Amino acid sequence: MDLYLPIAEVSVNAPLLIALGALVGFISGLFGIGGGFLMTPILVFLGIPPAVAVGSLANHVAASSVSSVAAYSRRRAVDFRMGAVLAAGGAIGSVVGVEIFRILRLLGQADLVVSVSYLLFLGVIGGLMLTESLGAILRQRRGQPAPPPRDRRPLWLYGLPLKVRFPRSRLYISVIPPLALGIFVGILSAVMGVGGGFVLVPAMVYILRMPAQMVVGTSLFQIIITTAITGVLQAGRNQSVDIVLAALLLIGGVIGAQLGARASARFRAEELRAVLALIVLLVGLQMGLGLIVRPDDPFVLMQGAGG
Template sequence: MDIFLPIARMPISIFAILGMGGLVGLLSGLFGVGGGFLLTPLLMWMGIPPAVAVASDTNQIVAASVSGTIAHSRNKNVDFKLGFIILVGSLVGGSFGTSLVKVLQSLGNFDFVLKSTYVVMLLAVGTFMLIESINSLRKKSKKDTGTPKDSAAMRFMNKLPIKMHFEVSGIDCSVISLFILGLLIGVLAALMGVGGGFIMLPVMIYLLGMPTIKAVGTSVFVIIFTAINVTMAQSSLNHTVDVVLAIVLLIGSSIGAQVGAKIGKKLPAEQLRVLFSVIVLAVMAKMLVSLVVAPTSLISLGGGH
């Protein structure tokens, strides 16, 4: 059964969209990510224009994140105090990122910049998490707290000024570092159509020292408002939000997020991080192939329309 997408101007299978929404919702509840890092490439592979894919899937991210936050808050795994500080930075970054998208579209190189950024970010995050998680599994520690060993980067973050104590996460952290993290997440949300969880989650775990399950719950909370901010900005400034596509994705993701949160409670922290890193690297590999195989379709030398 096909439906017509008015902004994308193409027919598409409603079951395929529901399935993608459900899959990404599952990832949201399981890993504390919005799922846009996976959904945006999937939508583009199905022929949906990149600008429409980026803008429309942020609606789905809202639904998946709300559903995931409710599930995680029931288990007291959401640090609202820490999340709010990151949120302030993400709102500022999201507004800047949306304006950047408009500039790139006018230059005609948005597709190339989007896919190149995806490859670099996914490669860096996926490789780091996979190596660290495998090393942790090899050590076979008697007790898995879900918190990686203290690192030089973590010690540096702890030295930054304006520190606060966060009871839920059990850490002391600089407000400045949280705000900067939020700025980065906001820009990525606007530029790449993601909630920023695939960056936020490893930063929370490896640089802030948060327990994995607390990082997952707090991440989905922040993503709610980051995605709402970007969706509103994309709709008013760039007019690329396809409401029909967004609604179908939203239905599937709401269901998937609840299932993911339940599964996530039962998996050990290291196994959760290994699984997440493998998925990230798989998406990166597919994006890299698309860049190498058909580069001529990605760069426009003339102005955009």
């Protein structure tokens, strides 16, 4: 059953896109990531112009995140205050990131920067998460106690001014690190066209030292806010949101996200992180491969006159 997309101006197979939305929504609900880093390459592979894929994806990610945050908040697993601080940073970062991306596109280097940042961030984060979570799983299997937590109060996290209480996460830390993290993720998400959950989730665990059960819901909460802003910005500035495409993806996405959020309660946090790390690593390597393999054609067409 093919459907013509009015903004993307291509014809797509509707059931395939709904199934795809459901699959990515499930992964999103399970791991607390937006899933943009998985979906963008798939949509582009299906022939949808990259700009439209990125623009419409924001709607899909926002929808499935709302769906799963609702589920997480019923389990009191969302730190709304922390999420709001991260989102404030994210909003600043995405405005900066959109400008950076515009300049890169004018220079024709957007592809390169996107591929390199995918390789770099997905590779490093995936690798770190995988070693850490596998270590944790192995220790549990052998019945060893967890290693003594390193300094629970790193000076740079607690020594900075502007301390704020985050009761849900049982943290009393400076507002500067989460805000800076939000800005960084905002820039990254605008440049890479993703929600940034795959950076946020490990950063909240390893840098902000938030309790593991708060991380996924809080990450998704900040993703709702940043993707809602970018989605409206993309439509307003670039007219690159295809509502039909977004609708197809989010029909599957909201249902998949519910199932994912439910399923997450049945797995251990370390095991989930290990699987997420593997997915992240594979996507990063796949993107990196595109930089090394000889292209079919030495020339590449880009839509529009630019500027």
